Amino acid sequence: MSTSVAPTPLPLSDEAPHDVSPARRERTGGRLLRVYTAVVIAWLSLPIIVMILFGFNDTTSRFNFVWQGWTLHWYRDLFQIPDLTDSLVNSLTIATLTTIAATILGTMIGFAMGKYRVRGRAVLDLVLFANVAAPEIALGTGLLSLFLSLGIPRGYLTILIAHIMFDIVYVAITVRARMSAYDRSLEEASEDLGAGPFTTFRLVTLPILLPGVIAGALLAFALSIDDFVITEFNAGTTQTFPLWVYGSSRVGTPPQVNVMGTLVFAFGVLLVLGNVWLMRRARRSAAGAH
Amino acid sequence: MRRRLAPYALILPGGLWLAVFFVVPMLAMVSVSLQSGDLSQGFRQTFDIGNYSDMVSTYHTQLVRSLVYGLLTTVITIALAYPMAYWIAFYGGRHKSTYLFLILLPFFVTFVIRTIAWQFLLADNGIVLGHLKSWGLLPERFHILATGYAVVGGLVYNFLPFMVLPIYVALERIDRQFLEAASDLFASRSQVFLRIVLPLSLPGVFAGVILTFVPASSDYVNATILGGTGQVMIGNIIETLYLTNSQYPQAAALSSILLGALLLGIFGYAKALGTRDVMDATAA
Numbered sequence: 001m002s003t004s005v006a007p008t009p010l011p012l013s014d015e016a017p018h019d020v021s022p023a024r025r026e027r028t029g030g031r032l033l034r035v036y037t038a039v040v041i042a043w044l045s046l047p048i049i050v051m052i053l054f055g056f057n058d059t060t061s062r063f064n065f066v067w068q069g070w071t072l073h074w075y076r077d078l079f080q081i082p083d084l085t086d087s088l089v090n091s092l093t094i095a096t097l098t099t100i101a102a103t104i105l106g107t108m109i110g111f112a113m114g115k116y117r118v119r120g121r122a123v124l125d126l127v128l129f130a131n132v133a134a135p136e137i138a139l140g141t142g143l144l145s146l147f148l149s150l151g152i153p154r155g156y157l158t159i160l161i162a163h164i165m166f167d168i169v170y171v172a173i174t175v176r177a178r179m180s181a182y183d184r185s186l187e188e189a190s191e192d193l194g195a196g197p198f199t200t201f202r203l204v205t206l207p208i209l210l211p212g213v214i215a216g217a218l219l220a221f222a223l224s225i226d227d228f229v230i231t232e233f234n235a236g237t238t239q240t241f242p243l244w245v246y247g248s249s250r251v252g253t254p255p256q257v258n259v260m261g262t263l264v265f266a267f268g269v270l271l272v273l274g275n276v277w278l279m280r281r282a283r284r285s286a287a288g289a290h
Numbered sequence: 291m292r293r294r295l296a297p298y299a300l301i302l303p304g305g306l307w308l309a310v311f312f313v314v315p316m317l318a319m320v321s322v323s324l325q326s327g328d329l330s331q332g333f334r335q336t337f338d339i340g341n342y343s344d345m346v347s348t349y350h351t352q353l354v355r356s357l358v359y360g361l362l363t364t365v366i367t368i369a370l371a372y373p374m375a376y377w378i379a380f381y382g383g384r385h386k387s388t389y390l391f392l393i394l395l396p397f398f399v400t401f402v403i404r405t406i407a408w409q410f411l412l413a414d415n416g417i418v419l420g421h422l423k424s425w426g427l428l429p430e431r432f433h434i435l436a437t438g439y440a441v442v443g444g445l446v447y448n449f450l451p452f453m454v455l456p457i458y459v460a461l462e463r464i465d466r467q468f469l470e471a472a473s474d475l476f477a478s479r480s481q482v483f484l485r486i487v488l489p490l491s492l493p494g495v496f497a498g499v500i501l502t503f504v505p506a507s508s509d510y511v512n513a514t515i516l517g518g519t520g521q522v523m524i525g526n527i528i529e530t531l532y533l534t535n536s537q538y539p540q541a542a543a544l545s546s547i548l549l550g551a552l553l554l555g556i557f558g559y560a561k562a563l564g565t566r567d568v569m570d571a572t573a574a
Contacts, residue, residue, distance in 0.1 A: 033377035040374055041392045044450065047407030048399055054410070065413060105304035116297035124301065131312055133500055133556050135508035137525050138549035141532060142315030145322040145542050165311040168304045226400050228511060229525075233532060242402045249406050249515050261403045268398040272391075 048265065055258035064255050074255040081256055087244035088260055090156065094240065095224040098163040103217045105164070106171025110216070111209065113172070114179020131169040139166060140233035147234065154236030162234045163224045170223060171216035178212025214275060222268060316549070323542035333539060341543035349527050349544065356524040356548075359438070360507025363445040364453075367502050368495060370446070371453035375494075376487075379461035390458065393451050401448065405515045408444050409435065412516070436518030444512035449505060453498035460494025461487070496563055504552055524548055 054064050058071035079085045112118060131139070143162050147154055186208075190200040228242040235243060241264075245257050323341055327333040346353070378389045396404055411418055412434045422428045434440045464487060472482045510525030517523075524544065531541035 030377070030381050033373055033381065037374045037377050037389065040370060040450075041389070044393060044396050044447070046411065047404045047447075048395060050407045050410060051399060051403055065410060065416060067417070105307060108300040109304045112297040112300035118297045118301065124305065127308055127313065130553070131308070133504060133553070134549060135504050135552055137508045137510070137528060138316070138319075138545055138552075139312065141528060141542065141545040142319040142549075143311060144532060145538070146311075146315040146318040148538060149318050149322060161311055165307060168307060172304065222397065226397070228400075228402055232529070242400050245400065245402045245406065246511070246514075249402070249409065253406055257403065261399055264400070265398045269395070272398075276387075 051258050051265070052262045055255055055262050057255060057258075059255060061252075064253060064258070074259045078256055078259055081254060083239065084241075084244055084254070084256055084260070087239040088241045090159075090238060091225050091241040094156070094160055094163060095221050097160055098167055098224040099217050099221045101164045102167030102171050102220045103213060106168040106216060106220070107175050107209070107213050109168065109172040110175025110179065110212070114176045114182060115184075128169050128173060131166065132173070136227075136229040137233075140230035143230070144233040154234050155238045158234045158236070159231055159238060159240065162230050163227060166227075166230065167220040167223060170219050171213075174216035174219060175209065175212040178209065178215075182208050211279065218272065218275065225264065319542045319549075320546055322538050323546050325539040325542075327539070329536040329538075341539050342547065345540060345544045345547060349524065352522050352524045352527055353547070355521075356507045357551075359442055359445060359523065360503050362442050363449060363506040364499055364503045366442070366446050367450050367453040368498065371450060371457055371498065372491075372495070375454050375457035375461055375491075379458055379464075386462075390455070393454050396448075397451065402511060402515075404448060405444055405511055408440075408447065409515050412440055412443075435516060436520060438517070438521055440516040441512050441521045441523075444516045445506045445509060448509075448512065449502040452501040452505075456497035456501065457491060457494040460491040460497075464490045493563075496559070500556055500559070504556070508548055508552070 054067075055074055056070050056072070057064055057067055058069040058073065059066070060068070109124075113121065113124065118124070140162070143158070143165070144154070146152075147158055152158065182205075186204050187200050190204045191197075195203065226242065227240075228246060231240055232243060232246075239247075241260065245253060245261075248254065248257065321335065322333075324335065324337045324339065325333040326336045326338055326341075374393075378386055382389055399407075410416060413419065414433045414435060415423070419428065419432065419434065423430055423432065434443075468486050468490075469482055472486055473479075477485070507523075508525050510523055510529055513521050513523040513526055528541055528545050528548070531537045531544065535541075
C-alpha cells in the first residue's frame, strides 16, 4: 500500500553486519512482550470467563457470588423472570430497528462524502467528529432536555430515536473510510461499456461499498444493544437489557443475566467470525477467478 | 443538475436526523440550564447563569475527582496499551487479527455486565480476596471495592481496547523501510524507536487519549458499581439530578459544564496537533 519513495534497501540480511548480542536481545525482548501481551489479554478475558462460568452456577441465594457446582437450571429457566425477558426483547428489537435505519441513513452520508465534493463538508465533518468525541452523557442529557422542553414522554420510541442518532455517525464514518478504495474511473468504465446507472451501481459501486456497509451495520447493532448511558436518560420506564442489569446490581444479579449475556456474546462472536470467513472466501474465489 | 444535487439528497435525511436529535438537543440543554424553578412550580426561562456558579461551587470535589480519574485512566491505559500494540504490530506475524480480535472480545459482553463481573471478582470475601485472606496473605479488613483503586481499575479495564487499537493502527502504518534505512545507517535499536517509531505512532496515542479520557472522566457506571458511596463522580451527580431529583436546570448546567470543558479540551488539543490528523486517527 505504501507509496513513499524510499531508497532501495541494500540487499543485506538483518543479522550479517551486527554482532550476535543485539539479535539475541531482540529475541528476549520480543518474548517478554509476547508474555506481557498474553497476560493482558487474559486479564481482559477474566470477566467474560466469570460471566460464562457463573451462568452454570448451582446457586440458591439471590447473590450469585459463591461457586456451588454445575447446573443447566438457568438455561432451562432462562425466561423465568418476565421483566428481564421483556428488557432483552426490547434491546433486541431496538438494536434491529436501529441497525436498519442507521445503516441506510449513515451509508447515504458516508457514500456522498466519499464520492462527491460537497459544500458544507467542513460542517458535516465537525458534526460527525463532535458526535464521536462528545461524552455519551452529554448526548443523553441533551436529548432528554429536548424531550423535556417539548413535553415528549420518554419510552421505547425515544430510545430508538437516540440509538439511530449515534449509530448514523458510526456507519457514516465506516462507509466513508471504505470509500477510499473507491475509484471513479471504475464507474466511468462501466458506463463507457454501456451499463446504465443502476446496473453500474449494482455491479460496480455496491460490491466496493458492501464490506464497509456490513462492518457499519455490525458496529451499529453492537453499539445499540450495549448502550447504557444515552439509553438511561431517554428510557422513561422502558427497560432495556443493560438498564435492567444495572438496576439489579444493587439487589443481586440473577444467574439468568449471565446466561443471556453469554448467549449475546456467543451470537456476536459467531456473527463476526462468520463475516470474516465469508469475506476471506469471497476474496479467495475472486483471486482464483483471475 | 440532478447530478449536482445528488450528494445533498443523500446527506439530507441523515443530516436532518443529526441536526434535530444531536445539534438542537445541545442547544436545548443550554437553554434548560438557564431556567429557574422546580418541578412543582414549573420552570421559567430566566437566563440566569447562577446555576453554573452554584453547580461549580457545590460539586467541585466530584468535578475534580472525575478529571483526575479520567487522567489517571488515560495515563495507565497508554502505559498498558503501547507495549501490546507494539508487539502485535511488529511481532504479530500472521496472527495479528487474532490478537486484535481477542482484545476486542470484551466488547461482545455488555458494558454493565463486564463491570459487575469486576464487582464480583473484587468482592471483599469473593474468589480472589476471600482466598488471599484465608491464606493469611491479606488482613481481614482489606478491601478494594468502594475505593478509588477499584473505580480507576474498572475504567482502565473498560477503555483499554480504545487505546490499543489506534496505537496499533498508527504503528502498523509505519513504513518498514524507514526502520531498515535507519539500521543500515547504524542507528541503535533505541534510536530507531525514539526517533522513528515513537514520533510516527503519536497520532495513534493522541486519538487514544480522546477515546479514553472523554468516556472515562464522564463515566458513572464504574463509580456506581465499584466505587460505592465515597467515589461519586460528576456523571453520578448528573444522573441523580436529572432522573431522581428532577432538578433539570441544575442538571443541564452541570452537563453543559462537563461537555464544555471536554469539548474545549478536545478541540484545543486537536488544533494544537492538527485537527485532521486527530480526527482521521480517531475515526480510524
